[in-house]
Amino acid sequence: MSRALTGGTVSAATRETVIEAATRLNYQPNRAARGLITGRTANLGLIVPDLRNPFFADVAKGVSARARTVDHGVFVADTDEDPVAELEAVAALGRNTDGLLLCSPRSADADLLAAADPATTVLLHRQVPGMSSVVADVASGIRQAVRHLRALGHRRIAYVHGPEDSWAARRRVTALAAFDDDAELEILRLGSVAPTFEGGLLAGDLVLAGPATAVLAYNDLVALGLLHRLAARGAAVPERISVVGFDDVSLAAMSHPPLTSVSVPKDRAGAVGLDLLLGRTGVAGGEMTLPTTLVVRASSGVAPLSTRER
Amino acid sequence: MSRALTGGTVSAATRETVIEAATRLNYQPNRAARGLITGRTANLGLIVPDLRNPFFADVAKGVSARARTVDHGVFVADTDEDPVAELEAVAALGRNTDGLLLCSPRSADADLLAAADPATTVLLHRQVPGMSSVVADVASGIRQAVRHLRALGHRRIAYVHGPEDSWAARRRVTALAAFDDDAELEILRLGSVAPTFEGGLLAGDLVLAGPATAVLAYNDLVALGLLHRLAARGAAVPERISVVGFDDVSLAAMSHPPLTSVSVPKDRAGAVGLDLLLGRTGVAGGEMTLPTTLVVRASSGVAPLSTRER
DNA sequence: CTGAAAGCGCTAACAT
DNA sequence: ATGTTAGCGCTTTCAG
Numbered sequence: 001m002s003r004a005l006t007g008g009t010v011s012a013a014t015r016e017t018v019i020e021a022a023t024r025l026n027y028q029p030n031r032a033a034r035g036l037i038t039g040r041t042a043n044l045g046l047i048v049p050d051l052r053n054p055f056f057a058d059v060a061k062g063v064s065a066r067a068r069t070v071d072h073g074v075f076v077a078d079t080d081e082d083p084v085a086e087l088e089a090v091a092a093l094g095r096n097t098d099g100l101l102l103c104s105p106r107s108a109d110a111d112l113l114a115a116a117d118p119a120t121t122v123l124l125h126r127q128v129p130g131m132s133s134v135v136a137d138v139a140s141g142i143r144q145a146v147r148h149l150r151a152l153g154h155r156r157i158a159y160v161h162g163p164e165d166s167w168a169a170r171r172r173v174t175a176l177a178a179f180d181d182d183a184e185l186e187i188l189r190l191g192s193v194a195p196t197f198e199g200g201l202l203a204g205d206l207v208l209a210g211p212a213t214a215v216l217a218y219n220d221l222v223a224l225g226l227l228h229r230l231a232a233r234g235a236a237v238p239e240r241i242s243v244v245g246f247d248d249v250s251l252a253a254m255s256h257p258p259l260t261s262v263s264v265p266k267d268r269a270g271a272v273g274l275d276l277l278l279g280r281t282g283v284a285g286g287e288m289t290l291p292t293t294l295v296v297r298a299s300s301g302v303a304p305l306s307t308r309e310r
Numbered sequence: 311m312s313r314a315l316t317g318g319t320v321s322a323a324t325r326e327t328v329i330e331a332a333t334r335l336n337y338q339p340n341r342a343a344r345g346l347i348t349g350r351t352a353n354l355g356l357i358v359p360d361l362r363n364p365f366f367a368d369v370a371k372g373v374s375a376r377a378r379t380v381d382h383g384v385f386v387a388d389t390d391e392d393p394v395a396e397l398e399a400v401a402a403l404g405r406n407t408d409g410l411l412l413c414s415p416r417s418a419d420a421d422l423l424a425a426a427d428p429a430t431t432v433l434l435h436r437q438v439p440g441m442s443s444v445v446a447d448v449a450s451g452i453r454q455a456v457r458h459l460r461a462l463g464h465r466r467i468a469y470v471h472g473p474e475d476s477w478a479a480r481r482r483v484t485a486l487a488a489f490d491d492d493a494e495l496e497i498l499r500l501g502s503v504a505p506t507f508e509g510g511l512l513a514g515d516l517v518l519a520g521p522a523t524a525v526l527a528y529n530d531l532v533a534l535g536l537l538h539r540l541a542a543r544g545a546a547v548p549e550r551i552s553v554v555g556f557d558d559v560s561l562a563a564m565s566h567p568p569l570t571s572v573s574v575p576k577d578r579a580g581a582v583g584l585d586l587l588l589g590r591t592g593v594a595g596g597e598m599t600l601p602t603t604l605v606v607r608a609s610s611g612v613a614p615l616s617t618r619e620r
Numbered sequence: 621c622t623g624a625a626a627g628c629g630c631t632a633a634c635a636t
Numbered sequence: 637a638t639g640t641t642a643g644c645g646c647t648t649t650c651a652g
Contacts, residue, residue, distance in 0.1 A: 319622090
């Protein structure tokens, strides 16, 4: 009898008897059958471009941990950075879950709106008008990073841009524009590179070709590539040039030198997104912004004396 | 009518009509309902100790990619290195899937045997008698690493041991024993450390306290910690001391210097495990071993002259 | 070859 | 408060 276990109106005695029998027989209701009638599966879908990217691994970990506490299963789909696979995954998972957590840096707003049901989808680290989302306060992070560098005496700061089609990358650029009218500062926007270690390698030479004494990288992977290339070219970090990353993935603390980086709450974003999806939060269908913090490590230091204004 | 779509006996004309209507209405069968009657869900479970660990992220990626090609869903559970959570996950996922892919470095053989149904479970990077498994050829990897170092003139090689209770760690030690009667070589087995960057930091000092000119680390994370600590202590790598990692995670190529490491096919293990689970391979219910390869990078070099026998 | 009916395991609504 | 029935969406069996 389902009532005793589900919490219907039964006498205490009956419930006890039933529960006793259930535990003895190790009975567990079949979720599929239950879902068929209740319409809810107690399963969620998480779609990420690349699990190998520590950023998304962290997000997945946050989602998985929170899901366990609310007794939900999580389907994970890795789309391998392929927008087509992404839309397919949305369609496939959307049908068999109660909701979707979607990390989609690249797809167009319209595609997302067309493929995903806004009522049962929460975007992670991405905003699209009309859809729920959880993002980090990128603008604040950028501000903290730039102010940190300015305080260290840097006057020319290079920014290594991420993929043109990435929402996060555009976000960074917008935030950077706040410093356009800062007469003390010159932000040198370098070309866009892949958001990877290899992209950072490439960017290293770009940085050294210019007058910048500090670089702000699109993300930590790029920053790591920068560190690598700068070392190979004999440019001391941070003596000759300071490097600041973004995301604060676990690698940041392991690099040489350890990387100053803007910390974004990756796993928390996953957990909060899940809560939003399950409606356990006040911010109904809304956009949620999580704070960012600059973590100062050894890759940023005072600007070389010669470049500082007297 | 289900027959037309599932492949029953229908006339070509009927099938065409049905399919046309189905596509027009964007009809997709409800998997839960289908599973209720067929007994198969087309869903798999993957259980890992920590998604943040790049090793398991790679495995998950391999599983996810292969699952997509065979049109199966994947439940992912991150147990946060907690054996209790692991057994719970096995119980929870086992019930609602067609099979389980299980990465369980720590749990005891008996616990695994008791919790998981051997008929529907494949162990990844772990062997337990009586259960199907996919592992890497650790012994070969260890041999390649040691021979590489010996060829470079190293005579005293330290080994940084992983967690005592880890199957993989025990595996490494067993493989290392093959060199016990090599008169030319002395393997110095250092104490066991956590399989993390921090563990490697700790091990760095242990290594420097001994006479070894080369270190073989339990895994790449430990090797990275070693690199970090050795640099901090002023020991040049590889001039003063060579470092070799294990697993060849993507970080290995990004370290400074890039890490020589034993490459194990992580994503392939996931894919092969999935095939084994679905019975699409000849090795029925068996144990499968995948090859390992040493990838030589800059962290290993010839032994310091003074230590070499003439 | 096609239509109809049974039933997978469960919960909801309706009786008692 | 408890027993009973219908039916979630599908596949399978059994008739026709």
